[in-house]
Amino acid sequence: MNLPAISHVPFGKDAYMIKEDTLVVVLKAAKGDLKKVSLFFGDRVDIHKEVQVNEVPMELTGSDELYDYFECVVKSQLTRICYYFQIEDFFGVNLFYSEYGFTEQMNRQRIEYFQYPYLRREDMIEMPEWTKDMVMYQIFPDSFASEKGGISGQSKRIKERIGADETDGLVEYRSNLGGNIKGIVENLDYIEDLGANCIYINPIFKANSYHKYDTVDYMDIDPCFGTIDDFKTLVKAAHKRGIKIILDGVFNHCGPDFFAFKDVLKKGKESKYVDWFYKLRFPIETKPYPNYEAFAYVASMPKLNTGNPEVLEYCCNVGRFWIRECGIDGWRMDVANEINHEFFREFKKAIRAENPDSFLIGEIWENSENWLLGDQFDSTMNYTFISVCKEFFAEESINVQQFDEKIQKMIHRYPYPVSLAQMNFLDTHDVGRFLSFCHGDERKLELALAFMMCAPGIPSIFYGDEKAMEGLEEWEYRRPMEWDRKTSVFDFYKKWTHIRKGSKALSRGNYRTEYIDNENRVYAFSRQYEDEKKTVIFNASEKQVCLNLGENVNCAPWSVAILE
Incomplete structure (x- = not known):
């Protein structure tokens, strides 16, 4: 028996509540090592000297390249639970496993069992009900539409004077392709017909560049895209169709014309906003690289100090404002893995106080376990999903066994309710189009899309994938929506979004x-x-x-x- 490979850590992915009276328990062991696993549980404060235990057989739910995962569901009226495992290998070796370790006889005291001290409802990981049947459509607003079934393709330059005096100067907002909020409104019928019931929109707030990740004003819509009234119209029209709206929140960094950074540039060390930014150095230098912290060494994106209580309060007010004033349904948080954890705990409390059904997604490309314990994000962007699908469907560089192992590892790395809420996708505004990875073979794209619609997680379609759009470079995969393109891929996408939405097994099973x-x-x-x-x-x-x-x-x- 491979004892070093056997592991269980209470709470997190190994022990979690799915109801107030239901606990899921998971044991990890070396692949192919254990023949049988049982869980024995009892009352942690049993009035008897010996704890009265109940046995629950554990099911082998999946295997990755190294490990087997055994799982059982404990349904009990007990609120305080202690437990241990009985494990048997294929050679007849039989052991007990508890917090104390491995023993041949289970003669340990209850304080040496694994403990789930109290099944508190506050500790249960719960997703808003509407997210459980979600099919997401992601829109890069500059590239999507300016009218029904079309986009102008015309760039814009809009200048505005901001600040209290003439020295503050002009700010220029720009777009490349002419997409705007009214264009999204005009094409809600198209999105509804495709089968999506949630729209995630890349940043729409005032910003200098076309992509809007260098925010100037978090409380207003970029004039290249429209007005707050335009956005309110979009949210109301979407909600009438049963479509939710999620906005992109860029709080790791801001733009050079954000009021606090402009004040720092103007007043230097005397600015009251110096501590709004992370590790500023004076005099401030921008070339060849900034001498202050920024997003990826981009001087025009100075890093906000989200550990500063004033910055935290400001950002939480932004989160609440767009829910309260416009009725949005959630946020996707940009560069989430570079922001302190306490920020997201407070931000989630803020938006849930405004709307208990709001949804919070983090942009984290790697394993996100530390962010997904229920106190921070509900979901993260599942870049593992695209990597595995690319290897299997597009490149054919792994076999079926390897594909299954990678998928099982992906699913078992989080509590299952969290895996069900992961944002799955084949591409986004930050990576090449999946069809290009398939070298234009639409059959491979369609099969990967069908898998996404049938797999655990929230399926997300990047605008234009349903039109068989391609592109490997940023200017290609963010190019204008090809509204006039006729392709059978659209019908395939429409078919599978409706299959997904019509099945509780495929969305929740x-x-x-x-x-x-x-x-x-x-x-x-x-x-x-x-x-x-x-x-x-x-x-x-x-x-x-x-x-x-x-x-x-x-x-x-x-x-x-x-x-x-």
Whole structure:
């Protein structure tokens, strides 16, 4: 028995509440090492000298390249729980595992069991109900639309004087392609028809550059995109169609014309906003690189000191303002992994106080476990998903077994309710278009899209993917929406968004691997929620394949089938 590989840490992904009377417990062990695992649990404050325990068999729910994951659900009226495991390998070795360690006999005292001290409702990770059936559509506003079914393609330059006196000067706002908020309003029917019920919009606040990640004013809409009234119209019109709105919040850094940074540039060390920025050095230098902290050494994006209580209060007020005044449904937070954790704890409290059903997503490209314990983000951008799909569907550089292992590792790294809320995507405004990674092979794009619609997590479509848009460089994958392009890919996207939204199993169910065939590149998994079960079969090859999964299935090349 491989004892060093066996692990369990109470709380987090290994022990978490899904209801006030329901606890999920997970044990990790070396792949293929354990034959049987059982959980024994009892009352942590049992009045008897010996704790009365109940046994719950644990299910092998998945395996990655190194580990097996065993899981069980403990449903009990107990509010204080202690527990231990009984493990058996394929050679007949039988041990008990507790906080104390490994023993041949379970003769330890209850204080040496694993503990879940109290099942408090405040500690339960809960997602807003509306997010559980979400299909997201991401819009880069400059590139999307300026009218119904069209975009002008015309750049804009708008100048405005800001500040209290003439020395503050002019600020210029610009756009490249002419997309605006009215264009989104005019095309809500298109988004609804596609099957999306949530729109995530890249930054729309006053900013110098076309991408709007260098904010000038967090409390106003960039004039290149429209007005606050235009945005209120968008939110109301979207909500009438059952479509939620999520905005992009850029609080790691600001733009050079943000009022606090302008004051620092003007007054130097005497500015009352010096501590609003992270590690300023005087005299301030911008070339060849800034001598102050900034986003990726970009001088025009000075880093905000989010640990400063004044900055925290300002940003929380911004978060509340757009929920209260315009009715937005959530935020996506830019460069979240470079901001202190306490900032997000307070920001989440602020927006939840304004709207208990608001949703908070973080831009974190790596493992986000420390941000996803319920006190900070509800979700993060799942860049692991795109990496694995790129390897399997686009590049064909990994086999089915490796694909399943990577997906299982991705799913098991968080509590399952959190994995269900991860923002999955095939591309975004920051990476190349998936179809380009497929070298234009639309069959591969369609299969990856079908997997995204059937996998745990929130599927997200980047504008134009449904039009088979391509591009590997920034100017390509952010180019104007190709409204006039006719492609069968759109119908495929529409079909699968509606399949996803029509199935509780695909949006909320568990995930179990059912079939792996490396030679023929056939993969099947099932998802079940209550009495509904879907088995999804992928043939990611040029071969015609027949297999039996309770019934005979004839799989055409690069196809997907669902068994009820």
